[in-house]
Amino acid sequence: EAAPVDEGDTRVLLDLDPEQHATMQRTMRHNVEALDALLRAWSEGDRPAMIAAARSVPDNRPSQATPSLRQVLPAEWTALGNVVHIELGDLADDLAAGLPDGEIPGHLARVTAACVACHQAYRYRLVVD
Numbered sequence: 001e002a003a004p005v006d007e008g009d010t011r012v013l014l015d016l017d018p019e020q021h022a023t024m025q026r027t028m029r030h031n032v033e034a035l036d037a038l039l040r041a042w043s044e045g046d047r048p049a050m051i052a053a054a055r056s057v058p059d060n061r062p063s064q065a066t067p068s069l070r071q072v073l074p075a076e077w078t079a080l081g082n083v084v085h086i087e088l089g090d091l092a093d094d095l096a097a098g099l100p101d102g103e104i105p106g107h108l109a110r111v112t113a114a115c116v117a118c119h120q121a122y123r124y125r126l127v128v129d
Helices: 018-043 047-055 067-071 075-096 101-121
Strands: 012-016 122-126
Touching: 012 018, 018 047, 018 067, 018 101, 018 122, 047 075, 075 101, 101 122
Parallel strands: 012 122
Antiparallel strands: none
16 A cells, blocks of 8 residues: 555655665665765865765666666656765866865765755655555
């Protein structure tokens, strides 16, 4: 049985089975925790920790952990997710190459813009048979 739907919410609704739902929850939580770790490390001037936090996201793709999500997630959702994963991978590489601190906000703004766009366009709910 599916959770109730807020009829006033016009975002695209994605119905997820328990495994898919758990994967999405885990992925989103990890992404926010990685952004938090990256920002904390930046505030402390800890480049190695920034790099580690940024590198933890590119390999955190939900459809790799749960292949059935490939049939559920729209191409536009995947494209926004790819921005997050690719941009943070690029940020890690650029940080390792000596990226000036002044260029970090641009990378992070592209990441968070993709997050915001996705959360404005999509929502998901757990559906249990």
